[in-house]
Amino acid sequence: MKDLLTTPLFWLALTLVMFEGADQISRRSGRHPLCHPVLLATPVLIGLLLLTRTSYATYWSGTQALSFLLGPAVVGLAVPVWAQRDLIRRLALPIGLALMAGAVTAMVSAVGVLALFGAPHEILASIAPRATTTPVAMAVAQQLGGVPALAAVIVLIAGVIGAMTATPLFNAMKMTDYRARGLAVGVSAHGFGAARAFQVDSTAGAFASLGMALNAVATATLLSVLALLL
Numbered sequence: 001m002k003d004l005l006t007t008p009l010f011w012l013a014l015t016l017v018m019f020e021g022a023d024q025i026s027r028r029s030g031r032h033p034l035c036h037p038v039l040l041a042t043p044v045l046i047g048l049l050l051l052t053r054t055s056y057a058t059y060w061s062g063t064q065a066l067s068f069l070l071g072p073a074v075v076g077l078a079v080p081v082w083a084q085r086d087l088i089r090r091l092a093l094p095i096g097l098a099l100m101a102g103a104v105t106a107m108v109s110a111v112g113v114l115a116l117f118g119a120p121h122e123i124l125a126s127i128a129p130r131a132t133t134t135p136v137a138m139a140v141a142q143q144l145g146g147v148p149a150l151a152a153v154i155v156l157i158a159g160v161i162g163a164m165t166a167t168p169l170f171n172a173m174k175m176t177d178y179r180a181r182g183l184a185v186g187v188s189a190h191g192f193g194a195a196r197a198f199q200v201d202s203t204a205g206a207f208a209s210l211g212m213a214l215n216a217v218a219t220a221t222l223l224s225v226l227a228l229l230l
Helices: 009-026 037-051 055-074 078-083 087-090 092-116 119-127 134-144 147-170 178-200 202-229
Strands: none
Touching: 009 037, 037 087, 037 092, 037 134, 055 078, 078 092, 078 134, 078 178, 078 202, 092 119, 092 178, 092 202, 119 134, 119 202, 134 147, 134 202
16 A cells, blocks of 8 residues: 555546546536635645655655646647737737736735734745746745745635635626636636636636736736845
8 A cells, every 4th residue: 555655646646536526526516616626626635645644745746747737738828818819909908907906906915914914024925926826926936035835825725715706706796797807817816717717708718818827927027126126
């Protein structure tokens, strides 16, 4: 059994099975916000790692292929964006204004709240890029003097919460424009938000992908300039 637990393919297969099972539950629930696949699968996997006393290094060695595939998956999101290029070109100004408003709000709100409670610099630097994708957040956090691993966890939590709450919130606000809905969830909840947006509407998914990509660039640029100034 011990040899099986240290086999790379074991944890890769288990991760895929757990996610597929969680996704089936999510589908049968009608994509209920509390049944997000990541929210369901992650605690179970953590519990199994603790129960079997498997180190994260062992788990990572078996599942790093999934992390590698995140790159092509993100690049693939450019396809629906390209399909909406004419509409995006016509809406360039409002998209740009909404992007800057969202990026600044995400940074200021997160850092401001923690600063009021006296959080140390490392924590503030780690949470500042929380609305970007994980690789960008880790790189920016390190540049600012934060903790890359903590930034990755914060991004994960922010993405899951955003994906869970976006649709109910938009419905409660009676927001029916899928372009606006998609852009908002992409800016605030990066890849998780984009995945959820595609489940709702293809146009929302395209604009969520756009928002995710542009926000990563905008946030990284703003925080890098801030780091140089400080």
